[in-house]
Amino acid sequence: MQEGLACLRRENAAWKKALENVYAQYQVPRETSSYCYLYMEKGVFCSNDVIRIRRRMLGMSRKELREGICDKKTLERLENRKSNPHRWEVEELFRRLGLAGTLTRTELITESQEARHLMTRLGQYVNNREAEKAEAVLAQVKNMVSVDMKWNRQTLMRQEVNIQEELQKINRETYCRRMQEALELTLPFQAFLHEGEKHLSHEEQACIQNLMQGMDKEREEFRICLERFEEMYRPVAEGELLGTMSMVYGLVMGYVASELGNLGEYDRSDWYNDKKIEEDLYSRRLTSIADGLYCRWWNHEQRKKRGIPTDRELDGEEELTDCIWFCRLGRQTHDESFLEEKLRQLSEKKQMSEDI
Numbered sequence: 336m337q338e339g340l341a342c343l344r345r346e347n348a349a350w351k352k353a354l355e356n357v358y359a360q361y362q363v364p365r366e367t368s369s370y371c372y373l374y375m376e377k378g379v380f381c382s383n384d385v386i387r388i389r390r391r392m393l394g395m396s397r398k399e400l401r402e403g404i405c406d407k408k409t410l411e412r413l414e415n416r417k418s419n420p421h422r423w424e425v426e427e428l429f430r431r432l433g434l435a436g437t438l439t440r441t442e443l444i445t446e447s448q449e450a451r452h453l454m455t456r457l458g459q460y461v462n463n464r465e466a467e468k469a470e471a472v473l474a475q476v477k478n479m480v481s482v483d484m485k486w487n488r489q490t491l492m493r494q495e496v497n498i499q500e501e502l503q504k505i506n507r508e509t510y511c512r513r514m515q516e517a518l519e520l521t522l523p524f525q526a527f528l529h530e531g532e533k534h535l536s537h538e539e540q541a542c543i544q545n546l547m548q549g550m551d552k553e554r555e556e557f558r559i560c561l562e563r564f565e566e567m568y569r570p571v572a573e574g575e576l577l578g579t580m581s582m583v584y585g586l587v588m589g590y591v592a593s594e595l596g597n598l599g600e601y602d603r604s605d606w607y608n609d610k611k612i613e614e615d616l617y618s619r620r621l622t623s624i625a626d627g628l629y630c631r632w633w634n635h636e637q638r639k640k641r642g643i644p645t646d647r648e649l650d651g652e653e654e655l656t657d658c659i660w661f662c663r664l665g666r667q668t669h670d671e672s673f674l675e676e677k678l679r680q681l682s683e684k685k686q687m688s689e690d691i
Contacts, residue, residue: 387414433521466501518542622665
């Protein structure tokens with residue numbers, strides 16, 4: 336028993352050290368009262384702006400949008416922020432724009448708490464590459480929720496496509512085609528690729544990110560997707576609104592930062608990545624910090640290999656060790672194994688150079 340307690344104390348000390356290291360590096364106070372994590376998951380938007388931006392993004396005329404819902408003057412005043420819409424008008428306008436009748440983020444539209452708990456478990460299985468368990472949970476969820484709603488179909492279809500790809504039941508081409516089909520239940524892919532203001536649901540952004548993962552990275556379409564996400568989120572990151580959408584920013588721009596690093600755009604990658612890590616620290620969202628720290632370290636190593644000057648000096652073993660502890664905190668077993676292998680390789684390489 337004493338040995339078990341000693342081991343637990345060592346683990347707690349390691350977690351505390353990893354947390355303190357990152358909080359100190361980003362000069363974020365460890366005790367923060369400015370943010371409340373419970374409400375940090377929710378995007379904050381003005382419904383008037385959403386309706387205007389989404390309509391233009393989809394190339395709809397005001398007449399096409401309002402017909403059977405409200406009159407011309409009402410929609411004009413609404414889009415110009417001269418009036419507040421009635422709730423039923425917002426819901427109907429949103430549905431016509433391919434959005435659920437609420438701005439609150441939700442994976443499923445259901446009254447079933449059990450279905451919501453299962454979706455949380457499903458996400459954990461998917462993240463840890465436990466595809467067979469994920470497939471079984473997905474089948475349970477499908478029996479609990481209405482798939483007549485296209486937003487539910489979109490969520491479940493995206494998860495199903497990811498699971499089938501992990502189980503090697505579909506190839507890359509089929510993966511991309513079906514992921515685009517999931518997206519286009521609510522949003523034409525081309526509407527995202529066009530320049531201009533955008534409003535996308537969380538699920539639509541997840542579909543596009545997944546679609547990008549299956550794309551050939553040399554394709555022009557992939558580069559355009561990176562640019563469109565940057566256009567959406569750089570103003571947010573530069574201003575004071577990042578705290579209102581930390582989760583979706585982390586999901587999308589964490590991936591964008593990683594891909595920018597792969598393209599050799601290390602400064603841009605670090606800028607988005609640092610913003611993500613700092614916001615995660617403020618909002619106490621610790622499960623995605625490991626990805627951010629790894630991306631930061633990877634960019635640093637690539638600069639060293641290419642002889643690119645850097646104002647940071649990172650110790651690889653310390654960085655990877657902190658990443659591993661953050662993964663353990665978030666029970667990210669697949670990522671933990673990946674990082675442990677990276678740390679082993681780095682330690683062997685360091686030992687070989689010392690022996691020489």
